[in-house]
Each structure stands twice: as structure tokens, then as C-alpha cells.
Amino acid sequence: METASTISTTTAPTTMPGAANGVFEMPKVTYLNAQEGIKSWLLTGDHKRIAILYLISISVFFALGGVFASLIRIELLTPGPELDAEMYNRAFTAHGIIMVFMFLIPAIPAVLGNFLLPIMIGARDLAFPKVNLLSWYLYIIGGALTMSAMVIGGVDTGWTFYTPYSTTYSQSYVFLTGLGIFIMGFSSITTGLNFVITTHKMRAPGMTWSRLPLFVWSQYATSLVMLLGTPVIAITVVLLAAERVFGVGIFNPNLGGDPVLFQHLFWFYSHPAVYIMILPAMGVISELIAAFSRRRVFGYSFVAFSSLAIAIFGFLVWGHHLFVSGQSAYAGIIFSILSFIVAIPSAVKVFNWTTTLYKGSISYETPMLYALAFIGLFAIGGLTGLFCAALGLDVHITDTYFIIAHFHYVMVGSTVIAYLGGIHYWWPKMTGRGYPEFWGKLSALLIYVGFNLTFFPQFILGYLGMPRRYHVYPPEYQVLNILSTAGASVLAVGFMMPVFYLLWSLKYGPITGPNPWGAKGLEWETASPPPTFNFDATPIVTEEAYAYDAEADEAAYQAALQQGKR
Amino acid sequence: MWAFLVTEVMFFGGLFLAYTFLRWKHHDAVVAASGHLDWILGGVNTGVLLVSSLTMAMAVHAAQEGKRKATVNFLILTMILGAVFLGVKAFEYSHKWHDGLFPGFNFHWIENPAYAGGAEMFLFLYFVMTGLHGLHMVVGIGLVAWIIKRANRGDFTPEYNIPVEITGLYWHFVDIVWIFLYPLLYLIQPPHH
Ligand code: HEM
Numbered sequence: 001m002e003t004a005s006t007i008s009t010t011t012a013p014t015t016m017p018g019a020a021n022g023v024f025e026m027p028k029v030t031y032l033n034a035q036e037g038i039k040s041w042l043l044t045g046d047h048k049r050i051a052i053l054y055l056i057s058i059s060v061f062f063a064l065g066g067v068f069a070s071l072i073r074i075e076l077l078t079p080g081p082e083l084d085a086e087m088y089n090r091a092f093t094a095h096g097i098i099m100v101f102m103f104l105i106p107a108i109p110a111v112l113g114n115f116l117l118p119i120m121i122g123a124r125d126l127a128f129p130k131v132n133l134l135s136w137y138l139y140i141i142g143g144a145l146t147m148s149a150m151v152i153g154g155v156d157t158g159w160t161f162y163t164p165y166s167t168t169y170s171q172s173y174v175f176l177t178g179l180g181i182f183i184m185g186f187s188s189i190t191t192g193l194n195f196v197i198t199t200h201k202m203r204a205p206g207m208t209w210s211r212l213p214l215f216v217w218s219q220y221a222t223s224l225v226m227l228l229g230t231p232v233i234a235i236t237v238v239l240l241a242a243e244r245v246f247g248v249g250i251f252n253p254n255l256g257g258d259p260v261l262f263q264h265l266f267w268f269y270s271h272p273a274v275y276i277m278i279l280p281a282m283g284v285i286s287e288l289i290a291a292f293s294r295r296r297v298f299g300y301s302f303v304a305f306s307s308l309a310i311a312i313f314g315f316l317v318w319g320h321h322l323f324v325s326g327q328s329a330y331a332g333i334i335f336s337i338l339s340f341i342v343a344i345p346s347a348v349k350v351f352n353w354t355t356t357l358y359k360g361s362i363s364y365e366t367p368m369l370y371a372l373a374f375i376g377l378f379a380i381g382g383l384t385g386l387f388c389a390a391l392g393l394d395v396h397i398t399d400t401y402f403i404i405a406h407f408h409y410v411m412v413g414s415t416v417i418a419y420l421g422g423i424h425y426w427w428p429k430m431t432g433r434g435y436p437e438f439w440g441k442l443s444a445l446l447i448y449v450g451f452n453l454t455f456f457p458q459f460i461l462g463y464l465g466m467p468r469r470y471h472v473y474p475p476e477y478q479v480l481n482i483l484s485t486a487g488a489s490v491l492a493v494g495f496m497m498p499v500f501y502l503l504w505s506l507k508y509g510p511i512t513g514p515n516p517w518g519a520k521g522l523e524w525e526t527a528s529p530p531p532t533f534n535f536d537a538t539p540i541v542t543e544e545a546y547a548y549d550a551e552a553d554e555a556a557y558q559a560a561l562q563q564g565k566r
Numbered sequence: 567m568w569a570f571l572v573t574e575v576m577f578f579g580g581l582f583l584a585y586t587f588l589r590w591k592h593h594d595a596v597v598a599a600s601g602h603l604d605w606i607l608g609g610v611n612t613g614v615l616l617v618s619s620l621t622m623a624m625a626v627h628a629a630q631e632g633k634r635k636a637t638v639n640f641l642i643l644t645m646i647l648g649a650v651f652l653g654v655k656a657f658e659y660s661h662k663w664h665d666g667l668f669p670g671f672n673f674h675w676i677e678n679p680a681y682a683g684g685a686e687m688f689l690f691l692y693f694v695m696t697g698l699h700g701l702h703m704v705v706g707i708g709l710v711a712w713i714i715k716r717a718n719r720g721d722f723t724p725e726y727n728i729p730v731e732i733t734g735l736y737w738h739f740v741d742i743v744w745i746f747l748y749p750l751l752y753l754i755q756p757p758h759h
């Protein structure tokens with residue numbers, strides 16, 4: 001710690017060097033202005049433009065999901081009912097569906113992955129540009145169907161659609177929502193296919209597997225999960241929908257079916273899906289940590305292979321969501337043990353990141369603040385995951401606010417934070433302009449404080465026994481709920497700020513040049529913003545990933561000190 | 567392509583799981599319901615598909631040798647066999663509807679009422695699984711038609727024939743799925759002696 005912090009303030013790269021002095025000029029032809037007009041965007045095959053399309057649509061959905069979150073938090077400010085139960089059920093269902101299927105799953109792969117994966121491996125584009133565009137349209141069509149279900153009356157089953165409620169009893173728009181999710185599933189599958197094939201076939205000369213940036217490794221592992229898992233949820237949704245329409249009872253005990261079968265199928269996808277959400281985030285963090293501590297990520301191959309390990313083991317633990325659903329005690333024990341095992345590769349990553357920090361020459365720009373926040377919050381999210389995975393303990397905390405807190409620490413505290421860190425880090429690459437550091441840091445701080453204030457009290461609430469998914473609660477829980485709602489307000493402000501200053505920066509931000517952070521990686525070797533086909537000439541890779549030299553940086557600093565220059 | 571096929575396997579995988587569950591929980595009802603499937607028609611279709619796989623393999627081979635005429639002919643044959651398969655399937659479906667064995671809308675189980683629920687679920691899975699398979703066949707026939715067009719145009723040479731190969735791979739995959747479906751759905755009950 002000591003070493004790290006003494007070096008930190010010193011050899012840090014000054015924020016976006018040259019930017020302030022007006023040294024750089026905007027490149028004349030970039031992917032942004034190569035073609036004009038709305039049509040050229042809607043029919044584009046350029047992975048970078050598709051990433052921007054995704055960025056805009058995903059941000060809209062995130063905001064909508066946020067509106068429903070606010071509804072929930074306002075309702076829970078007081079013990080009594082402000083919304084009626086029906087309305088409340090619809091609010092948390094809408095919130096969950098939007099955030100999981102329309103934001104978290106596509107966010108990092110479809111925005112940052114789409115933009116960066118081809119550039120990072122030195123390719124002109126993804127293997128199938130048209131399929132990539134198709135995936136965006138599938139996403140939009142699926143999203144629109146799902147949203148239309150919410151507009152005409154909503155769904156009240158929770159994002160988990162448990163049977164037989166969802167098949168037999170619910171009067172809400174389950175079919176339409178299911179159809180939307182089904183279609184969005186194909187968007188995931190096509191993205192995954194494209195990434196896998198691109199990574200295999202389109203690497204630049206010299207870009208061997210062991211030189212791939214860790215972000216690419218994590219996208220690759222994520223894509224595998226998308227390919228293996230998504231079809232299962234798709235077919236499950238088909239069965240669910242067909243059951244509602246035809247009235248046969250595969251999941252209905254009255255007709256001889258079994259509702260737990262649904263839970264198995266659902267979690268066979270949805271547990272791996274939590275890795276679709278976290279793996280890309282881990283990839284982003286590896287990039288940020290390396291860039292802002294100017295060191296090669298410690299244990300590169302461990303970090304790379306732990307992504308694959310997570311992808312594989314993630315498929316073996318779905319049963320930990322069924323501890324109290326009537327699976328056999330033996331199954332429970334086995335799933336419990338396996339869930340502990342799946343935490344190992346995640347821990348490996350955390351240790352490697354912290355080791356990378358050690359003796360690194362750290363600087364604290366906004367993206368790095370996000371990365372450090374990620375490490376802390378993910379540690380809490382992961383460790384409480386182990387609480388949940390402990391069979392006996394989970395019987396006590398299942399379906400309480402403890403679970404809510406656990407998965408928000410991993411889904412918001414980790415994935416959303418990494419996403420924002422990534423957006424800030426690569427913003428100059430995407431737009432050619434820098435954002436205002438001060439506002440960036442301030443919003444990162446607000447998000448961090450607001451987040452903890454919102455969700456930490458929920459651990460306690462859950463431990464004390466407050467169940468999830470009810471719109472009223474006993475008065476003794478109110479204090480902690482007030483804290484939580486207050487935190488949510490801070491969080492909301494924190495999330496809104498980047499919208500303003502990032503939009504502002506599009507016009508007024510300083511022009512940054514190709515490599516404002518002095519970072520390594522092919523994406524920093526081309527112009528900002530890049531030309532349509534990414535590179536003027538196919539790059540040839542001769543170095544390992546992250547060929548930083550912290551010691552040289554430090555020596556240069558010491559030399560400068562001695563000459564009295566600092 | 568292999569990555570795509572893996573996805574496909576998982577697709578059918580979910581259904582096979584549901585099937586396993588059904589078979590385990592409602593063994594007798596499944597056996598009774600399976601008795602209503604025409605194993606002879608199913609068998610004929612199996613044969614048709616196997617032959618189509620053969621003609622497909624020949625087409626791929628011909629394309630690799632650069633024999634345009636043979637490639638096109640074998641592909642046309644494959645397409646015809648695929649169409650025959652779908653025709654037989656359609657005939658079977660319409661029969662089920664007539665017999666009141668169509669889940670949800672037209673289902674009248676007149677045998678042992680204890681089996682009604684399980685039998686309906688079985689037939690439901692039958693329709694979903696064979697329906698999904700049929701959909702894949704339709705896509706396959708479309709692909710073959712497209713490849714025929716390209717082959718006629720002279721797109722393929724001994725050096726460049728990946729599209730033919732990939733279409734072939736897809737076709738074989740769809741066949742293999744049927745090879746699993748046929749015994750699991752049709753051949754549960756020993757045919758009447
Ligand atoms: C460190 C490894 C992890 C372990 C051992 C773990 C364990 C668990 C367990 C046992 C549950 C079920 C608790 C219950 O329902 O009673 C659970 C719930 C959940 N976890 Fe995790 N978890 C881990 C990481 C993650 C990650 C990385 C994410 C997301 C990015 C995540 C998201 C969720 C969600 C969304 C739920 C609740 C689902 C629901 O019922 O709505 N978990 N976790």
C-alpha cells in the first residue's frame with residue numbers, strides 16, 4: 001500500500017496530455033463523418049457505429065429501468081402502501097426485466113465490446129458486419145415488444161417468471177414480454193457468434209492468443225456463455241408461452257407437470273447469465289488497472305484462464321437458486337459446494353488486480369476511481385455470494401433483502417461501475433474529445449457513496465428478515481429503508497451527471513489525440529476517433545499485452561526530481 | 567459454423583430435458599401416447615432423410631472436385647428429398663388434428679383418462695420438437711436453393727466451396743437431430759405384434 005501511494009501522485013500521466021494546450025487536431029475523416037445522414041447510421045455495417053447505436057438505446061433503457069427503481073424506492077420510504085400491491089409487482093418486474101435483459105446483458109459486450117474488440121485485435125471489422133447490425137435490430141424489436149407489454153398493462157411475475165404463477169394465474173402480459181425476451185435472446189446469440197468467430201479468424205499478424213488484451217479474453221468467454229446458455233432460455237420461454245396459449249401443463253402440477261422444472265431451466269441460463277454480466281466487466285477492469293498503474297496485469301494467463309473457468313463452472317451451479325424449492329438434500333449440498341468452487345476464479349482475478357497495483361505507478365483519473373470502486377464492491381458482492389451459497393445460511397436469507405443487496409453489489413456495484421469506468425476511459429477514443437475530469441470524479445464519488453448508502457442497509461434489512469417483493473413492511477424496518485431511499489437519490493444524481501457532461505464534451509471537450517492516457521494496446525495506436533476500417537494499414541503486433549514499464553517511469557521521475565524539475 | 571451448431575444443440579437440449587422429465591414422471595402415459603404416432607411413416611421419413619444426407623455429401627464432394635453439373639443435380643435431389651420429408655410430416659400433422667390429438671385446441675383423449683394429462687404433454691412436446699425440427703428443414707431447403715443458384719452461376723471452384731460445405735454441415739446436423747427424435751418419440755412402445 002505504502003509504496004503504491006507514494007509513487008502514485010508522482011509519475012502519473014498528466015490528464016490527457018496536450019489536450020489542454022490544443023496540440024492535437026481532429027482527424028479529417030473518421031467513422032463518425034465518413035458518411036452522412038440518418039440512413040447511413042441505420043444501415044451501417046461499421047462495428048463502431050453499431051456500438052454507438054447500442055450506446056444510445058441502452059442508455060434510454062437504463063433510464064427507464066431507473067424510473068421504475070425510483071418508484072420502488074419511493075414506495076418503500078414508508079411502511080404503508082403508497083402504490084397498491086398490483087402496481088408494486090409491476091414496478092419491480094419492469095425494473096428487473098429492463099435492467100437484466102435490456103441493460104446489463106448487452107451493455108458491455110454490445111457497446112464496448114462491439115467498439116473495441118475488432119480494434120484491439122487489429123481487425124477491420126467484425127467477421128459478419130451485417131449480422132452485427134441484425135443483432136441491434138433484434139434487440140430493438142425485442143425491446144420494443146417488451147416495453148409495449150409494460151405500456152398496455154405490465155407484467156407482475158417478477159423477472160424470474162416462476163411457474164405456475166406465470167403460466168396459469170397471472171393476468172398480465174406474460175406472452176408479449178416473453179416474446180420480446182425471446183427475440184432479444186437472438187440478439188445475444190448473434191453477437192456471441194460474431195465475437196467468437198472474429199477472435200478466431202481475424203487477429204492481426206503477431207496477435208497471438210497469449211497477446212490478446214484481457215478484455216478480449218473476457219469477451220470471448222462471455223460469448224461462449226451466450227452461445228451455450230441463451231438457447232436454453234429461449235426454448236424455456238417458448239414452452240412457457242405455449243403453455244399459456246395451449247393450456248398444456250408441463251410446468252403445471254395440476255395437470256401433472258412440475259413447476260420446479262421451470263426453475264431448473266430458467267436458472268440453467270440465468271446463473272450463467274450473471275457471468276454474461278460480470279465477465280465483460282472484469283475485462284474492462286483489467287484494462288483500467290493496467291493503464292492507470294502502468295504495469296502488465298500480474299498473472300496474465302491466470303486472469304485469462306479464470307475467465308474461461310468461470311464460463312465453464314458457471315454452468316454447474318444453477319441449483320443454488322433452488323435450495324428451498326424442493327430439490328433433494330444431496331443436490332443442495334453438491335450445488336452448495338460447486339458454488340464455493342466457482343468463486344475461486346473470481347477471487348484469483350481480484351488478487352491479481354491488487355497485486356498489479358502493488359509497485360505500480362498509480363494515478364487517480366476518473367476511470368481508475370471506477371476500477372478501484374469495482375474491486376471493493378465486487379469483493380463485498382462476491383463474499384456475500386458465498387453467504388448465499390452456504391446451504392444452511394441461505395435458507396435463512398433466501399428471498400430477503402440480503403439477496404437483493406448481494407446481487408446489486410455484483411450487478412450495479414461491479415458491472416455498472418465497470419461499464420461507466422470503461423465509457424470514461426474510451427470516451428476520447430470514441431469521440432475524439434475528453435470529458436471534464438472534475439465532473440467525472442465528482443460523479444464517480446457520488447455514485448460510490450450513493451450506491452453504498454442504498455444497498456448496504458439492505459444487507460441488514462435482509463438479515464433481520466425483511467422479505468423481498470412486498471410493498472408494505474413492519475415499521476421497525478423504516479429507518480434503514482429511509483437510508484436506502486436517500487442513497488438512491490444520491491445515486492440517481494450521480495448517474496445523471498455523466499449524461500450532461502459527456503454530451504457537453506461532444507462539442508466543447510478538449511481534442512485528445514490518439515492516446516490521451518499514454519496507454520498500451522492497439523486501440524491507442526489509431527486515430528481518435530478511428531477511421532471506418534480502424535487502421536490505415538493492418539498493424540503488426542510485436543509486443544506482449546500491457547508492455548508498460550513502471551520502473552522506467554519511476555526512474556525518470558527520480559531523475560527529474562534530482563534536477564529539481566518538479 | 568461449429569459455434570453455431572453448438573448453440574443449436576443447446577436449443578434442442580432444453581427440450582430433451584423436458585422430455586426426459588416427462589418420460590420419467592408419466593412413463594405409462596407417454597408410452598400410450600407414443601402409440602398414436604405412426605412409426606411406419608416416421609421410419610419412412612428417417613430413410614428419406616438418411617438418403618438426403620448421402621446426396622448432400624455427394625454434392626459437397628462434387629463441388630470439391632469442381633464438377634458443377636453433378637453438384638447441382640445432387641443438390642436438387644437433396645432438396646426434393648427434404649420436401650418429401652416435409653410432405654409426410656404435414657400429412658402426419660393433419661392426421662393428429664383429425665384424431666383429436668392436437669394439444670390445447672383439439673384434444674380428446676378417449677383411452678384411460680388417468681393418462682390424459684401426460685399424453686397431452688407428450689403430444690405437445692412432439693409438436694414443439696418436430697415443429698422446431700421442421701422449421702430447420704425449411705431453412706435448410708432455402709439454403710440449398712440459394713446454393714444451387716450460386717453453383718449454377720459458377721461461383722464454386724475446387725479452391726472455393728465453403729458455402730456448400732457449411733450448408734452440408736447444417737443439413738447433416740438437422741438430420742442427426744431427427745435421428746434422435748425418431749426413436750425417442752415414435753419407438754417407445756414396441757410396435758404391435
Ligand atoms: C462469487 C460468486 C457468486 C456466488 C457464490 C453467488 C451465489 C448466489 C446464490 C447462492 C444466490 C441465490 C440466493 C437465493 O436466492 O437464496 C444468488 C443470487 C443472485 N446472484 Fe449471486 N453469486 C455470485 C456472484 C454473482 C454475480 C457475479 C452476479 C451478477 C453479476 C450475481 C447475481 C445474482 C442474482 C441476480 C441473484 C438473485 C436472483 C433472484 O432471485 O432474482 N451473483 N447468488
Ligand SMILES: [Cu+2]
Binds near residue numbers: 270271274320
Ligand atoms: Cu446463481
